Amino acid sequence: MKDNLNSIDFLLRCADTVVSKDELQKRISSKKKLNLKLGVDPTAPELHLGHMVILKVLRRFQDHGHNVQIVIGGFTALVGDPSGKKTTRPVLSAVEIEKNTKRYKEQALLILDSRKTDFLNNNDWLGNLSAAEILGICQARSLNRIIERDDFRGRLNRGESIRVHEVLYPIFQAHDSVVMCPDVEMGGTDQIPNFMTTRQAMKESGQDPEIVITMPLLVGLDGKKKMSKSYENHISLEENAKDMYGKLMSLPDAPMKDYFHLLTDIEELKISEILSMHPMDSKKILAFEITSFLKGEESALSARSHFENTIQKKTIPDDRKTFTYSSDVNLLDVIHKTGNFSSKNEVKRLISGGGVKVDGDTINDWQFIFKPKFKGTVKAGKRFWFDLEVL
RNA sequence: GGAGGGAUGUCCGAGUGGCCAAAGGAGGCGGGCUGUAAACUCGCUCGCGUAUGCGUACGGGGGUUCGAAUCCCUCUCCCUCCA
Structure with missing residues (x-):
């Protein structure tokens, strides 16, 4: 059974939820150019392989002629996604958002086709809503529907507090789609509750609800937790x-x-x-x-x-730096001065632990002295080599 | 508004007056084994030029004491319950 690179199954390979596949099939068959929406948070401008999963799917759609709209959450960043109880949410200035957006673009375009990608900022439409307009939007939504989701219900049952703005978050996110009218919205599995609110909102506004595609989370380098910068198990696109x-x-x-x-x-x-x-x-x-x-x-x-x-092959790499000294130096200083280690104690530990080799021989005396006329290669730790020359 | 619980090293978490640079675990680093995998195993894990030494460190500030992570006062923040 061979994948047909053009098939819808290949486009959706590994998607963990598609609501609904039939609808998607219908829209694709209509030969219409579809708009795919992806919302991103401008507080985390460094992308990694985990983010690539979704971008990769979007790229496949682009290769079939469809269009991608990236929405930078300039406004929603101020609200805060209810998932995850971060202590303080940094309030970003317009300048910072601008900067992060630029960086995001550069990275996303490593994967996406720039000719078929638009970048929008939801602050453009959400930021100027009046209180009356917000009330109007909220009037059309039901709280029951929003707090059905597991995380809210769980917190209610456990008596944990839910802040009002957290309830508002999905409403604003849904409004993005009401304004943009995408055919498809993509995101991570954790976004499903928000997406359901969005579909509901679009229906209530008389639109065809967006199709929702979510992708599973990529596991990080530790092989256990999801890839995330804060777990330090990520591979950055940069x-x-x-x-x-x-x-x-x-x-x-x-x-x-x-x-x-x-x-x-x-x-x-x-x-x-x-x-x-x-x-x-x-x-x-x-x-x-x-x-x-x-x-x-x-x-x-x-x-x-x-x-x-x-x-x-354990060959010593040739792109090593050379450090030159004009008189006696000891091993500790030499390694410390390379700037790759944060303290002398750390270097001492490395040396006495047997992690340092000079021209292939392990030396575990940190007071080891290099005499004038010495020339050789030092290996410090698993993958750091440098040349040393004493004149 | 009232009652109570909490804040410890990168993280989790023990410690309730000296034996505390602070148990244990996780993570990280280094060695062995290997496929820069996993598993396993051994060592290290605040800083200081070399120290039965000094400096920092148990949310912030002040106090009691010969001596405080541990007791008292106060401030900040978090949480739970009642209203």
């Missing part, structure tokens, strides 16, 4: 090719299958074929595929050979 490739190689085996499905366009059959190889070889294909898609084939090739040389 990462350079070498690090991206290297980090992908450190991914546990188990999530590889998901990574192939969610982040590449490789067909189903081919994926199972790749996964039946030695896990390390499959992972190299995965790492290459993703790095090359985001950073270009050339960088990916050199990232791969860098990995093979330094890690697999």
